[in-house]
Amino acid sequence: MPAARMTSLLLCLGALLAGCSGTTPEAMLDNYSERVARVLEEPIEAGLGATADIPLFPPRRERLLALTDLRQGPIEVLALRHCDLLGLIAQRNSSLGKVMRPSGQLVYELRLLHQVRDCLSRLSQDPDADPQLKLQLAEIEQIKTRELPAVLWNAVYASSEMEANFSRGDPALPLRGKDDETADSDEAALRSLQALANIQTLTSTPDWALPADLDGLEQHYQVLNANRFGSQWLKSLWLLTGTLEHTAQALERREQRGSICPQQRPTPRARILLNVFRLYYAGEVQPYLARVHRSGERWKALHEQLLSQLPATPGMREYQWQVFATANPDSLWQRYSQARDRHTRSWQATLRNCQLMPGS
Known part of the structure; x- marks a missing residue:
């Protein structure tokens, strides 16, 4: 490739790396997938602005x-x-x-x-x-x-506080800033759900004693109602699933129609793509994903404890199957897990073909 043409390509594609990723999860995820799409010259329509496809929490009469x-x-x-x-x-x-x-x-x-x-x-x-x-x-x-x-x-x-934590109308978990309180907010909600799970564990043993902090139980309900971690987590999971799935599809389509490294050696376009991966996936998306995954696993485990140990209604059994069940490939959690794994495999295949995988 002539030097002038290579310089032009680098300047053109390098401009894609400038700019701000946004202050909301949607903006950050849109920015990431858009940059990948431009380098690959493949469209990515994650549909993050659409109504979230999250199962509807059963009405109270089906939970009581x-x-x-x-x-x-x-x-x-x-x-x-x-x-x-x-x-x-x-x-x-x-x-x-x-x-x-x-x-x-x-x-x-x-x-x-x-x-x-x-x-x-x-x-x-x-x-x-x-x-x-x-x-x-x-x-x-x-x-x-x-x-x-x-x-x-x-x-x-059957409480309104728990119903609020399975609402489909709340925004996603916010991006975490250096000095904000989102980490404390997440932890407070998880501690409050843990307190309810602790009562279940305690009362399942013979001759149980009254919990020492029984008078503070109402405070845990107030925390759950104020934070609505669960509802925000569901939205975050849906956003990540759509972004990861559609980005993986774009990477695969590009490999199928023609690799960005046709001779299996790094090209200028491949290096730009690697920078996008490092700056916008590893630098922004992955930390958010890790937070959603880590806190979500704790939230999910506590609910699975309660749902398995308490006499859940048929409506809630079905809801658990649609949202949390690892045995259901179409559950919200499994769709996210599958999209995450597919996204990883697609990036590995592209970078490996370009000899840009770590250690290659």
Whole structure:
């Protein structure tokens, strides 16, 4: 190639490397795929501006489990005062108690069951204890123990806070700046979901004790509602999947119609492409992908724990299959994993053919 023509090509393609990648995930991902497309001379239409193809979270009626309604009559309630249960039950039956938030309902059920068990233990050591009271408490303890997993299920997955974390309307996780608080926000949401998973783990063991931070449970719900990490993570996963998949397709199409290194040696265009890879994939996309993947694996694992250990409704089982299931090749998580792996293989094939792979 004549020196003048080579210089012209380098100046033309090198200009593609100038400019800002944008301040949103969409802008950053669009910038990356557009630069790859221009160097390859292959169109890339990732469709990041379209409505996100994310499964719809089931309506509340398909997430709510029915529970036994224990109505204590005057005589029975009067007897329960001997176990210090009257105040707790009165609180639940009050006008405010009837509209308790999910966190409040869960706290009430945990305290009631724990107190009933404690009372039964004390009565079993009292030879003068009222047999009728013991029988009544044993029945309550049996029902509450049996239904505790359903109570916890409703407190988690029938709550508006969890519904918000599976919304399709929130933006993607923001790009992380040097001095912003996105890392703290992600971690706070994960800790709050972990707190709910910890209650499931605790109450699945015999003779469990009340969680030490039970009074702070409402704060975890507030964090989940304020951060909406889950909803943002779903959008990020969808954006990454589209970008990686369409970029991989462009790399493959270019190799099929004619390699940018026809003699399997580095060319000026191949070096420009390598710079795009280093500056915009390795430098920008990959750190964002790593963050989404790392935090998403923790989020996914906690939900899988809850969904496998609690009595999930059929609607939520189907939703889990569509979003999280690794056995389902069409789940949101598996489509992302497949796109990520295909993107890696496509880059490796292109760079290897140009003798630009590390170590080649």
